Amino acid sequence: MRLTRYFLPVLKETPAEAQIVSHRLMLRAGMIKQQAAGIYSWLPLGLKVLRRIEQIVHEEQERAGHIALLMPTLQPADLWRESGRYDDYGEEMLRITDRHKREMLYGPTNEEMITDIFRSNVESYKQLPLTLYHIQWKFRDEVRPRFGVMRGREFLMKDGYTFDIDKDAALHAYNRHMVSYLRTYERMGLTAIPMRADSGPIGGDDTHEFLVLASTGESEVFYDAAVTDLHLGDREIDYADRAGVKAVCDEFTTLYARTDETHDAALFDAIPPERRRVGRGIEVGQIFYFGTKYSDPMKANVVNDQGARVPVHMGSHGIGVSRLLGAIIEASHDERGIIWPEGVTPFAVGIVNLKQGDSATDAACEGLYAAVQATGLEPLYDDRDDRAGAKFATMDLIGLPWRITVGPRGLANGVVELTERRTGVSVEMTAEAAVARLVEIYALHR
RNA sequence: CGGGGCGUAGCGCAGCCUGGUAGCGCGACGGUUUUGGGUACCGUAGGUCGUAGGUUCGAAUCCUAUCGCCCCGACCA
Numbered sequence: 001m002r003l004t005r006y007f008l009p010v011l012k013e014t015p016a017e018a019q020i021v022s023h024r025l026m027l028r029a030g031m032i033k034q035q036a037a038g039i040y041s042w043l044p045l046g047l048k049v050l051r052r053i054e055q056i057v058h059e060e061q062e063r064a065g066h067i068a069l070l071m072p073t074l075q076p077a078d079l080w081r082e083s084g085r086y087d088d089y090g091e092e093m094l095r096i097t098d099r100h101k102r103e104m105l106y107g108p109t110n111e112e113m114i115t116d117i118f119r120s121n122v123e124s125y126k127q128l129p130l131t132l133y134h135i136q137w138k139f140r141d142e143v144r145p146r147f148g149v150m151r152g153r154e155f156l157m158k159d160g161y162t163f164d165i166d167k168d169a170a171l172h173a174y175n176r177h178m179v180s181y182l183r184t185y186e187r188m189g190l191t192a193i194p195m196r197a198d199s200g201p202i203g204g205d206d207t208h209e210f211l212v213l214a215s216t217g218e219s220e221v222f223y224d225a226a227v228t229d230l231h232l233g234d235r236e237i238d239y240a241d242r243a244g245v246k247a248v249c250d251e252f253t254t255l256y257a258r259t260d261e262t263h264d265a266a267l268f269d270a271i272p273p274e275r276r277r278v279g280r281g282i283e284v285g286q287i288f289y290f291g292t293k294y295s296d297p298m299k300a301n302v303v304n305d306q307g308a309r310v311p312v313h314m315g316s317h318g319i320g321v322s323r324l325l326g327a328i329i330e331a332s333h334d335e336r337g338i339i340w341p342e343g344v345t346p347f348a349v350g351i352v353n354l355k356q357g358d359s360a361t362d363a364a365c366e367g368l369y370a371a372v373q374a375t376g377l378e379p380l381y382d383d384r385d386d387r388a389g390a391k392f393a394t395m396d397l398i399g400l401p402w403r404i405t406v407g408p409r410g411l412a413n414g415v416v417e418l419t420e421r422r423t424g425v426s427v428e429m430t431a432e433a434a435v436a437r438l439v440e441i442y443a444l445h446r
Numbered sequence: 447c448g449g450g451g452c453g454u455a456g457c458g459c460a461g462c463c464u465g466g467u468a469g470c471g472c473g474a475c476g477g478u479u480u481u482g483g484g485u486a487c488c489g490u491a492g493g494u495c496g497u498a499g500g501u502u503c504g505a506a507u508c509c510u511a512u513c514g515c516c517c518c519g520a521c522c523a
Contacts, residue, residue, distance in 0.1 A: 012472065012484070013458045017516055037515065091447095092522075109523090143447065143521060157523065209523090218522085283523060320523045354482055389483035396483090407482055417482090 001347065002369075003382045003394075007044050010394055020216045022329035023148030025338050029398045031325070038145025038153030045398060046325070048346035050156065053324050054135050056187050056343060057158045064180035064239045066131040066160055071113050073137050077103035079112040082298050092140045106139035111294050111316055114161040118312065119300040125165045128302065128312070129173060133160030135321060149322045150282065151218070156322040162315040165304060167291065170313035172242045174206060174289045175249045177317040179239070181210055181285050182232050182252060187445070188324065189341025190331060192284055193227050194252055198261040206289040209259060211281030214330040221281040223257035224271045230255075259283075282327045289315040329399075338399025339421050342445040348377035349438055350400040352392065354407030356385045364431065365406050368416065371435045377442055396421070402441070404434050 009030040017034070018024040026032050031046030042050055058068065074096070080086035086093075086105075094106040107113070114132060122130065135158045145153050162173035178194060185192035190212050197209035211221055213228070230252055238244055256271055258264065259281070268276065294300065295311035304310050320327075332339045340346070349372060353365040365381060372379040380400060382391045388407075395403050405417040405426075415428040418437060429437070 009456090011457060015457070016452085016459090019517075034515090138523080140522075144517095144519095146516080151522075155523070159523095286523065318523060323523065352482095356481095358481095387481065387483080387485065389481095389485085392483050394484085405482075409482070 001378065001380050003380060003384055006380070008394075008398070009043065010397060018148065020147050020150070020326075020330070021333055022150065022216075022326040025329055025333060025397070025399075026148055026325065029338060032149065034148075038142055038151065040149060040152060040154075045346050049325055049340070049344055050322065052344045052346065053188065053321055054156075054158075057135060057184055057319055057321060060180050060184040060187070061133055061158070061160065063183075064131075064176055066133050066180075068134060069117075069132050070134045071107070071110050071117075071136060073107055073139070074104050075107045075110075075113055077105055079116055080105065083112050083115075083294055084297065085112065092142065094139050094141045107136075108138055108140045109157075109316075109318075110134070110136075110159055111161065111314075112298065115294045115298045115300045115314070118161075118163055119295075119298065122163065122302060122312075125302050125304045128163055128165050129169055130163045131160055131173060132163075133158060133317075147216070147218075148326055150326040152322065155320060158319040158321055160317040162317070163300075164313045164315075165302065165310075167289075167313055170289055170291070170315055171206070172245065174287060174315050174317075175242075175245045176239050177287045177315070178208065178249050178252070179232075179237055179245055181287065181317070181319065182248075183237070184319065185210065185212075185284065186232055187343045188328060189343055190284070190324075190328060191228060191231075193221075193223060193257050193281070195221060195223070195257045195259050195281075196253075196262045197259055197286060208253070208287050209283050210285040211259065212284050212327045212331055213279055214282050214327065215280055216330055217280035217282040219281050219283055220260040220263075221257070221277075221279050222260070222263050222268050223277050223279075224255040225275040225277050227252075227255045227257050282323070282330060283320070284324055284327050285317075285319040287315065287317040289313075333399070336393070337397035340399045340401055342401050342442060345399070345401050347380035347400050348372070348442055349379050349402040349404055350395040350398075351379050351381040352388070352395060352403060352405045353381070353383055354388045354391075354405060356383060358408060360411060361406055361408055364411055364416070368404060368406065368431050368435070371431065372438065375435060375439050377438060402438060404431075406431075 011028045014024045015027050018027050029045060030043050032040045032042055034040055077086055093108055096104045098104055137154055138157045139154050142153050145151050164170040164173055192210040192212050194208040194210055197207045256267055291313055292311040295314055300312050301309040302312050329338050351365055351368055353361055355361045369379055369381045401421045403419045410416055414430060416431050416434055417426045417428050418434045419426040
């Protein structure tokens with residue numbers, strides 16, 4: 001993409017309403033525009049990152065054997081009356097009446113609807129296990145939306161639902177989700193720690209939240225410092241291997257890590273003092289096993305191998321997709337702007353032309369632009385007729401992890417400059433070498 | 447929902463107390479200049495001062511109502 005052809009309304013000054021750094025940077029980088037309290041338009045740069053995150057979520061869900069579908073944002077109230085939640089959910093549910101006076105609602109979650117889909121189509125244990133998920137906009141009429149996309153009223157969420165014949169099988173689905181989520185967050189450059197949590201209005205006994213450590217997080221967290229050293233890395237996971245998957249879960253959940261909801265001071269005090277940590281975290285996902293809480297009242301039964309009709313065991317699993325943008329920025333930025341991890345960056349590399357209009361420099365940039373595109377990576381070429389300082393400031397603000405700087409001074413020696421956003425370290429090399437280096441770097445993030 | 451604050455140009459703000467027909471910086475646009483970290487200068491465009499009533503000869507300014515937004519708390523992916 002050429003910057004002169006793009007729509008990137010960056011702001012030099014910080015809008016007054018933004019308090020936390022991710023919100024400020026998303027506004028300044030031209031990623032979002034607020035339309036009402038907790039409701040945002042996604043401008044091109046923001047949408048690109050949102051799509052990157054969605055893509056990673058989809059890939060990891062498919063890898064774990066989960067199947068995508070898409071449910072509507074609007075749902076009939078009657079479905080929610082069956083589970084009893086139409087009354088229980090309260091003011092957070094946005095209720096709508098259509099022209100025929102039918103009661104509808106903008107879905108805050110989809111347990112009822114997925115259970116309806118399941119009971120209409122699945123009759124036998126032989127069709128289990130089954131995991132269906134979608135990535136769809138949700139609406140929760142928060143009393144006090146704030147912090148940009150971190151606590152919006154409209155938000156994009158991946159929610160998945162598991163159907164199993166018994167508790168053992170359902171717990172394997174739970175564990176499978178935990179591992180797939182760990183992989184998902186790692187690909188986004190995040191360390192998200194699974195913490196034992198409270199179930200809230202979804203209901204259920206077994207539940208973990210995934211928290212990204214950040215001082216601006218809304219949850220207080222207590223943990224053993226050693227958990228931050230745990231990483232999946234590139235190890236092979238066989239999602240069908242119950243014992244293997246459980247072993248990974250045990251590895252990540254044995255050390256103490258809890259939110260204030262479930263904090264146990266006695267257990268915390270048992271941690272060696274030098275490893276005790278109290279901090280704040282951003283919740284970016286939660287997994288639940290809730291048994292037959294919905295299948296019972298909604299009569300989602302299957303025939304088991306004894307010929308008996310039994311309610312299916314369910315779980316639900318969510319990732320806050322739009323919130324993740326805020327979480328990633330909170331975890332990865334500096335005083336100049338965002339620093340995107342390679343896994344989610346909107347463009348692979350920024351090309352800065354230091355002397356727009358100079359024929360040799362322009363030609364070198366054009367050649368580089370084409371060469372990067374030919375590798376399948378997407379460059380953002382700053383071809384504006386502007387000062388170097390302005391171009392660097394824009395690149396730093398929007399946070400592309402790599403930048404290639406092209407100017408007459410370097411070209412005289414046959415080199416361009418490859419700069420890493422995170423460290424600021426620049427290395428001079430030929431244009432060909434810079435492209436080759438980028439290919440190498442991004443090969444690690446596929 | 448309790449408490450607090452704010453709505454004036456695209457963004458950041460001043461003017462309001464003490465009524466007299468709106469201003470600054472940044473940005474945008476046109477030029478000149480400059481060219482390896484937000485350059486400098488000249489010029490141009492852009493605002494029924496959130497909205498509705500009221501008081502007044504006259505309201506951004508005073509009064510009333512209303513809408514919206516932000517912050518703290520309680521609540522929450």
